[in-house]
Amino acid sequence: MSKMHIKMTVNGKPEEMLAEPRELLIYTLRERLNITGPHVGCETSHCGACTVEMDGKSVKACTVFAAQAHGAEITTVEGLGDPDNLHVLQRMFKEHHGLQCGYCTPGMITRAHRLLQENPNPTEEEVRFGMAGNLCRCTGYQNIVKSILAAAAEMNSAKEAAE
Ligand code: FES
Ligand code: FES
Numbered sequence: 001m002s003k004m005h006i007k008m009t010v011n012g013k014p015e016e017m018l019a020e021p022r023e024l025l026i027y028t029l030r031e032r033l034n035i036t037g038p039h040v041g042c043e044t045s046h047c048g049a050c051t052v053e054m055d056g057k058s059v060k061a062c063t064v065f066a067a068q069a070h071g072a073e074i075t076t077v078e079g080l081g082d083p084d085n086l087h088v089l090q091r092m093f094k095e096h097h098g099l100q101c102g103y104c105t106p107g108m109i110t111r112a113h114r115l116l117q118e119n120p121n122p123t124e125e126e127v128r129f130g131m132a133g134n135l136c137r138c139t140g141y142q143n144i145v146k147s148i149l150a151a152a153a154e155m156n157s158a159k160e161a162a163e
């Protein structure tokens with residue numbers, strides 16, 4: 001099968017590669033680019049462990065071909081913050097015990113980031129609805145929801161203070 005020349009920007013860094021048309025974006029990220037925040041869980045678009053942002057939308061990287069990401073801007077959990085400068089969502093997941101296992105958390109935080117971009121002041125119900133595509137095998141959703149609501153409150157008060 002002939003390879004395709006693919007370019008994408010990942011966490012602000014331009015990347016290019018030759019990949020087979022069937023290569024999935026999750027493997028491009030994890031195995032070619034060594035970006036291991038997004039995980040492979042179900043590989044069938046159910047669990048959300050592989051969630052990343054692609055051109056400002058949440059996508060499940062196990063159901064996107066690398067070729068479909070040609071020319072796209074991709075953001076993974078690594079692009080939101082780093083250990084010395086955590087994103088407010090990462091901080092709130094830590095403070096409110098939303099950070100449970102390393103498997104589901106990166107996808108949860110990446111999805112929550114997009115959710116708060118689209119709806120900066122969600123109700124609890126809207127958070128639960130918006131996060132419905134991200135599963136926790138332990139069903140420990142309570143603190144995840146609490147963390148996202150706390151992050152929304154902090155982001156909103158920072159915005160008000162800046163106005
Ligand atoms: S691994 Fe992609 S949704 Fe589960
Ligand atoms: S805390 Fe990650 S699957 Fe439940």
